[in-house]
Amino acid sequence: RMRLFHSTTTTTTHSSSSSSSISSTDSSSLLPHLRVQEEVQQALSEKKPIVALESTIVAHGMPYPQNWELAQDVESILRKEGVTPATIAIQNGIPCVGLDPNELHDLALSGKEGRATKCSTRDLPLYMTQQQQQQQQLQDDQSITNSNITYWGATTVASTMRLAHLAGIVTFVTGGIGGVHRHGEVTMDVSADLMELSRTPVIVVSAGIKSILDIPRTLEVLETYSVPTMSWQTNDFPAFFSPTSGVKSPARVDTPQQVAHAFSISQQLLRLSTGMLVAIPNPDPANGRIVEDAIQQAVQEADTQNIHGNDVTPYILRRVAETTQGISLKSNMALVRHNAAIGAAIAKAIAQQ
Ligand code: PSU
């Protein structure tokens, strides 16, 4: 017999063999399993501005220690603006909204130590089940001594949106979102980030979509999903490193108040289920150009070397890091900081409504 959920309401398994199944559960037994940090709870109750942050970018998106440096920088940029940061990640099977500095540091280390698992929305139920079971087993089994190892579920844009929404947070800052992959019309490799934007009312502040993806088709899917999509102070849709993708943006905004107003129309009047996508051009286009050229070169190399499917993205990212000698990482960090400053202004405009 094994308890699965360690709250007052416990769920037991029936099987006599080692395989187990969840017999029953109710929503009240699940609620304590969203851990909202006290600082974030306070900001929520006082209706102060809050910005959610994802953890895949920390655990998998950048090497240590730059990921740790950036995670701290982003939080301090937000705090200086009077905005409460809420980094979201799954800690030993429990979704956490807001991490303390030690937890943030451990998350940053977890990628290279093999303790982090990328979790998009569809992964959450089973990843959490497996991790919660493992934690319970460790607690039950006195002979296991190394139970202080922390395993992290690194949340993508999609799963971070969902958890932010559950906590009551509406503004979320990141670097880039996922989209339609090149040849996605054949492989159907389309990020769940787009699906989540269609059904979860959270404003995602990003630098658009990396040009390793198919930007025109990504915008087509966002249109089909009816996701309000806008560029920040530009008419072009940005392509992460490059301030323009050569594709005209569906809409343009120039102030945080416009974003807040549009969101309020989408929620209060139209009652849309969708989030909104705000795409901010790279503030350092000169370095962006260097990285963009390296991406185009790596895409061609991948083609001539017959690299396919899931191998393409890691190949391109590795080649770009090599050929730009660190400029891509620097540029990536700089634009996330820039997104944080604008995200803070949007969160404040939302809070002032
Ligand atoms: N794009 C980036 N950097 C990233 C990601 C995307 O430029 O780190 C991460 C984000 O967490 C995003 C996820 O939500 O990858 C998308 O993954 P997938 O395509 O498997 O949905």
Ligand code: MN
């Ligand atoms: Mn995919």
